[in-house]
Amino acid sequence: xxxxxxxxxxxxxxxxxxxxxxxxxxxxxxxxxxxxxxxxxxxxxxxxxxxxxxxxxxxxxxxxxxxxxxxxxxxxxxxxxxxxxxxxxxxxxxxxxxxxxxxxxxxxxxxxxxxxxxxxxxxxxxxxxxxxxxxxxxxxxxxxxxxxxxxxxxxxxxxxxxxxxxxxxxxxxxxxxxxxxxxxxxxxxxxxxxxxxxxxxxxxxxxxxxxxxxxxxxxxxxxxxxxxxxxxxxxxxxxxxxxxxxxxxxxxxxxxxxxxxx
Amino acid sequence: xxxxxxxxxxxxxxxxxxxxxxxxxxxxxxxxxxxxxxxxxxxxxxxxxxxxxxxxxxxxxxxxxxxxxxxxxxxxxxxxxxxxxxxxxxxxxxxxxxxxxxxxxxxxxxxxxxxxxxxxxxxxxxxxxxxxxxxxxxxxxxxxxxxxxxxxxxxxxxxxxxxxxxxxxxxxxxxxxxxxxxxxxxxxxxxxxxxxxxxxxxxxxxxxxxxxxxxxxxxxxxxxxxxxxxxxxxxxxxxxxxxxxxxxxxxxxxxxxxxxxxxxxxxxxxxxxxxxxxxxxxxxxxxxxxxxxxxxxxxxxxxxxxxxxxxxxxxxxxxxxxxxxxxxxxxxxxxxxxxxxxxxxxxxxxxxxxx
Numbered sequence: 124x125x126x127x128x129x130x131x132x133x134x135x136x137x138x139x140x141x142x143x144x145x146x147x148x149x150x151x152x153x154x155x156x157x158x159x160x161x162x163x164x165x166x167x168x169x170x171x172x173x174x175x176x177x178x179x180x181x182x183x184x185x186x187x188x189x190x191x192x193x194x195x196x197x198x199x200x201x202x203x204x205x206x207x208x209x210x211x212x213x214x215x216x217x218x219x220x221x222x223x224x225x226x227x228x229x230x231x232x233x234x235x236x237x238x239x240x241x242x243x244x245x246x247x248x249x250x251x252x253x254x255x256x257x258x259x260x261x262x263x264x265x266x267x268x269x270x271x272x273x274x275x276x277x278x279x280x281x282x283x284x285x286x287x288x289x290x291x292x293x294x295x296x297x298x299x300x301x302x303x304x305x306x307x308x309x310x311x312x313x314x315x316x317x318x319x320x321x322x323x324x325x326x327x328x329x330x331x332x333x334x335x336x337x338x339x340x341x342x343x344x345x346x347x348x349x350x351x352x353x354x355x356x357x358x359x360x361x362x363x364x365x366x367x368x369x370x371x372x373x374x375x376x377x378x379x380x381x382x383x384x385x
Numbered sequence: 386x387x388x389x390x391x392x393x394x395x396x397x398x399x400x401x402x403x404x405x406x407x408x409x410x411x412x413x414x415x416x417x418x419x420x421x422x423x424x425x426x427x428x429x430x431x432x433x434x435x436x437x438x439x440x441x442x443x444x445x446x447x448x449x450x451x452x453x454x455x456x457x458x459x460x461x462x463x464x465x466x467x468x469x470x471x472x473x474x475x476x477x478x479x480x481x482x483x484x485x486x487x488x489x490x491x492x493x494x495x496x497x498x499x500x501x502x503x504x505x506x507x508x509x510x511x512x513x514x515x516x517x518x519x520x521x522x523x524x525x526x527x528x529x530x531x532x533x534x535x536x537x538x539x540x541x542x543x544x545x546x547x548x549x550x551x552x553x554x555x556x557x558x559x560x561x562x563x564x565x566x567x568x569x570x571x572x573x574x575x576x577x578x579x580x581x582x583x584x585x586x587x588x589x590x591x592x593x594x595x596x597x598x599x600x601x602x603x604x605x606x607x608x609x610x611x612x613x614x615x616x617x618x619x620x621x622x623x624x625x626x627x628x629x630x631x632x633x634x635x636x637x638x639x640x641x642x643x644x645x646x647x648x649x650x651x652x653x654x655x656x657x658x659x660x661x662x663x664x665x666x667x668x669x670x671x672x673x674x675x676x677x678x679x680x681x682x683x684x685x686x687x688x689x690x691x692x693x694x695x696x697x698x699x700x701x702x703x704x705x706x707x708x709x710x711x712x713x714x715x716x717x718x719x720x721x722x723x724x725x726x727x728x729x730x731x732x733x734x735x736x737x738x739x740x
Contacts, residue, residue: 134659135621137567144573160662181559183662209562228562229569292699316532 126153127243130171132164132187133157133179133207138228142177142207145235152239161185168194168202175242176202177226180211188214188275192268195261203242204264213274216333221263274331281310281329283317293317295330299348300364303341314366336379338362338372346383399524556593557651561586567621582620585613592644601708603736604671604678605637611646611669618654626658631670638735639678642704649682649701649727656725657684677712677732685724690717698727705729 129152133139139157146152155171158164160183168176168190176194178187187206195201206225208214218225224238280292297312307318308326319326327337337343344362351363360372360380372380412432564586571579592610608630615628628650650667657665668683698717705713714730 135563135567136623137570137621138563140574141566141570144570163662181659183658183660209566210558228566230566 126151127175127239127246128153128155128171128173129175129177130154130156130158130164130168130173130202131177132159132161132167132182132190133177134159134182138179138207138230141230142235145230145232148232149236149239159183161187161190165190165193169198172198172200173202174246175205175239177205177207180206180208180214186275188268188271192265192272195265195268203245205238205242213331213333214271217267217271220333221267223264223267270332274333277331278329281317281319283310283319293319298330298335299345299366300368300370301326301335301343308343311366311368333383336383337376338370338380339376340373342370344370352380556589560651563621564617567617571620578620582617585617588613589617589647600643601640601734602643603637604632604639604641605634607641607643607646608632608637610644611650614647614650622658625664626654627664627666629666629668629670631668633671633673636671636673636678640734640736641678641680641731642708645701645704645729646680646682649698652690652698652727653682653684653686653725656686656690658686661687673733674730676730678730680729680731681726683724683726688719688721688724690719690725701729705731 127149129146131139131142131146131154133142139159143154143157146154155173156167158167162184164176164178164182164187165185176191178190180187182190191204191206195204204224206214206218206223207228207230208225209228215225215227217223224241226234226238278295280294282290283293284290293310293312299311299313301311301323302309303323304318306320306322308321308323310317310319323337323341323343327335327343330343334347335343335345338360344364348365349362350365353361353363355361355371358374358377360377362370362372362380364370564582568579568582568586571582589610611630615630619626619628646669650669653667654665657667666685668681670681670683672679672681698715702715705715709731712732714728716728717725718728719725
């Protein structure tokens with residue numbers, strides 16, 4: 124059997140050494156290149172055409188998500204991708220949702236072994252398929268990467284004017300829910316409220332689609348802040364949040380909630 | 386929707402009430418003008434005429450609400466608000482006097498409508514609309530005052546927990562897990578280095594758990610904590626990392642907020658090292674100045690950082706505000722090609738004089 128040709132891209136030397144050591148334990152795996160940053164990683168993958176690319180998400184110059192997205196679209200037979208992350212909550216959530224392979228740091232032998240055997244099974248299936256060129260493009264993976272790229276472009280924080288005319292920022296990750304207040308949207312974050320001049324329609328576009336959902340014309344909620352969802356009349360639902368707030372969904376917007384909670 | 390906010394239904398109820406009030410005021414006006422003209426007062430024309438008049442006003446109400454919301458009293462100030470209100474009323478009167486004749490000249494409209502003086506009609510319309518406007522505006526003002534009161538209460542209760550959270554948030558999960566990943570590798574080749582890393586990580590964790598947002602330590606200890614952090618980062622990044630710490634020993638007794646420097650340096654490394662390849666230099670320096678002491682953290686990164694990036698700075702601002710009020714200064718300067726600098730000025734206190 125031909126050995127699995129692997130490229131490792133990771134900016135810190137010690138985790139790179141870990142991967143080298145752990146991969147050496149697999150007799151049918153060969154490391155064909157290592158990169159310390161994103162641009163280098165992309166060039167390496169494009170020139171050595173490995174079977175597998177193990178990519179750290181946070182790398183200088185170009186992150187692992189961007190590297191994966193570009194080699195998946197430019198290469199005719201792109202490598203299988205395995206992501207490595209220390210703590211990227213959004214990415215992990217998206218990977219879990221779409222069964223994309225990833226490893227958490229510190230990396231342990233068992234998880235790496237499991238990821239490798241899944242990759243080998245996929246490659247074997249692809250090689251036996253009638254259309255090998257198309258078999259390499261995993262639409263689910265592409266969709267996840269596109270979504271993560273969109274999320275990275277979102278504002279991580281929102282500017283709020285205080286009563287004294289000063290400005291402070293509210294982190295997007297801290298927002299529990301949002302409701303409409305005439306020409307403002309009111310952010311509820313960590314028990315405090317902040318008014319931002321915006322419309323609900325425009326504001327939802329600035330929030331992560333995997334974390335926030337519009338349930339009503341005048342309410343957006345953080346999925347993690349939902350405590351309970353109960354059916355209500357006419358196919359509507361009542362959502363209870365962790366702070367005890369009860370909100371009704373509307374039929375027009377309720378579908379988004381079902382999709383995220385599925 | 387929530388019970389304590391004004392839903393569309395609440396608004397329509399308010400409109401209906403306001404409209405009925407208009408009807409009453411208008412009716413009174415009509416009666417008064419009839420008496421004034423010496424006409425016989427009879428119920429039929431007053432009621433029918435009043436309703437017809439008010440039908441003409443009804444479309445103006447949502448418009449009034451819209452204006453009231455666009456220019457709330459508390460935001461634009463009393464004078465500008467009054468000017469706008471007057472504008473609205475004039476516009477509405479014009480609107481109703483234009484619509485009224487149009488309605489009245491419809492061919493089958495019964496000629497029951499009271500023919501009061503033109504001026505009387507204007508006064509009636511003006512009064513009625515002022516009333517509607519006042520009701521709308523007061524309702525909104527009341528709702529926003531109630532919301533503010535609630536907000537103040539919540540703020541007070543969340544302040545204590547915010548204080549506790551502030552410092553614990555300083556050690557980023559990314560730092561923690563990447564350090565653990567480095568230790569996990571070191572145990573295989575260099576167990577002594579792994580031990581040192583663990584000891585350093587423990588010191589940082591202990592310091593971040595022990596101190597609350599307002600605790601202060603001597604600068605000497607603060608620098609020692611920073612060195613623990615830098616020791617870990619040097620092992621992780623190797624020669625790519627270049628950090629200079631320049632703190633005169635003579636300033637060692639001055640009290641500074643605990644773990645003030647570490648998040649700033651973490652931000653600087655993020656700009657200077659994590660986002661670009663090659664070497665990155667970070668300089669930490671503390672100098673005595675006339676007003677107290679100046680602490681500076683500079684990185685030679687791209688210099689495109691935006692204030693509000695990263696947790697460190699907003700937390701730092703809040704802590705400095707809580708500790709020193711207006712007696713501090715924090716400047717954040719990012720210059721393309723030069724890098725990013727954070728400069729903090731705090732008063733000079735030692736343990737004896739400080740708390």
